[in-house]
Amino acid sequence: MLILQAMSMIELRTTEVVQYLQPLREGGSLPAIVKGSDDFLYVLKFRGAGQGTKALIAELIGGLLAQQMGLKVPELVFMNLDDSFSKTEPDEEIQDLLKFSVGLNLGLHFLSRAITYDPLVSIADSLSASKVVLLDSMITNIDRTAKNTNLLNWNKELWLIDHGASLYFHHNWKTWSSHLNRTFPIIKDHVLLDKANHLMEAAQEIQQLINRDTIQEIVSLIPEDWLQEASMTLSTDEKRAAYITFLSSKLDKIEILAKEALDAK
Numbered sequence: 001m002l003i004l005q006a007m008s009m010i011e012l013r014t015t016e017v018v019q020y021l022q023p024l025r026e027g028g029s030l031p032a033i034v035k036g037s038d039d040f041l042y043v044l045k046f047r048g049a050g051q052g053t054k055a056l057i058a059e060l061i062g063g064l065l066a067q068q069m070g071l072k073v074p075e076l077v078f079m080n081l082d083d084s085f086s087k088t089e090p091d092e093e094i095q096d097l098l099k100f101s102v103g104l105n106l107g108l109h110f111l112s113r114a115i116t117y118d119p120l121v122s123i124a125d126s127l128s129a130s131k132v133v134l135l136d137s138m139i140t141n142i143d144r145t146a147k148n149t150n151l152l153n154w155n156k157e158l159w160l161i162d163h164g165a166s167l168y169f170h171h172n173w174k175t176w177s178s179h180l181n182r183t184f185p186i187i188k189d190h191v192l193l194d195k196a197n198h199l200m201e202a203a204q205e206i207q208q209l210i211n212r213d214t215i216q217e218i219v220s221l222i223p224e225d226w227l228q229e230a231s232m233t234l235s236t237d238e239k240r241a242a243y244i245t246f247l248s249s250k251l252d253k254i255e256i257l258a259k260e261a262l263d264a265k
Contacts, residue, residue, distance in 0.1 A: 010064060014104075020085050030049060030094070034107070036079060042107030045059055047105050055165075057226055058167045061139065061166070061243065063163055065138070068214055074108040080104060116153075122153045128158055136187070138251065139167055139247075141166040142186055144191055146191045176242050180246060180249045187261050196265070210251060211251075212251075219244050222243075224236055
């Protein structure tokens with residue numbers, strides 16, 4: 001089967017938060033269901049949460065890479081939050097979170113009546129499972145285990161959520177380049193590894209669907225202020241270049257990552 005290399009323009013919509021509906025307290029970063037100015041519901045990831053904008057960057061990159069690989073991810077949108085919500089919120093913890101999250105945040109379209117993936121009974125075809133395993137190897141996603149799958153079944157299809165724990169190299173910019181030649185042995189704990197029976201085929205498809213231009217396009221979408229920190233080890237341009245270099249190095253090693261996952265099975 002011929003797979004055309006994807007180079008369509010990747011675009012994200014921007015909408016306003018108009019109503020804060022419900023905190024999702026099972027998430028460590030306290031995301032929430034909110035309503036946007038487009039009348040859709042979203043799960044909002046806050047820039048003021050524990051890992052700050054780094055978690056939003058990982059969420060953005062992981063989600064968009066997954067989409068480009070043909071995997072299903074709820075639509076990602078930029079969401080503006082103004083300072084009015086913190087002033088009317090009675091819960092002090094949420095009040096502080098809203099106060100520190102004024103500005104641009106990241107939303108994922110809320111999938112109503114989706115169910116959490118259960119490795120014993122839920123649906124996941126082998127090729128999709130193989131792609132998810134390789135995606136998580138590429139972005140060093142430590143958070144897709146049987147304890148916390150970060151997967152949903154919705155309309156009898158597998159959907160990916162929650163990539164905020166990925167790309168942990170960016171939590172220490174002084175040592176980021178030391179991660180370039182590493183593989184991802186933690187893949188042995190991946191919840192979909194048992195179903196990933198097409199790893200080499202998935203690696204070939206990913207190489208056809210993703211290239212350095214795709215990676216550059218995704219990284220270019222990171223909002224400038226998400227890359228700014230109080231103590232700047234690297235400039236924002238240098239950080240963008242680091243993300244591109246890191247992800248490109250993993251793409252170049254995709255067959256090695258596939259072999260590592262295959263050995264872990």
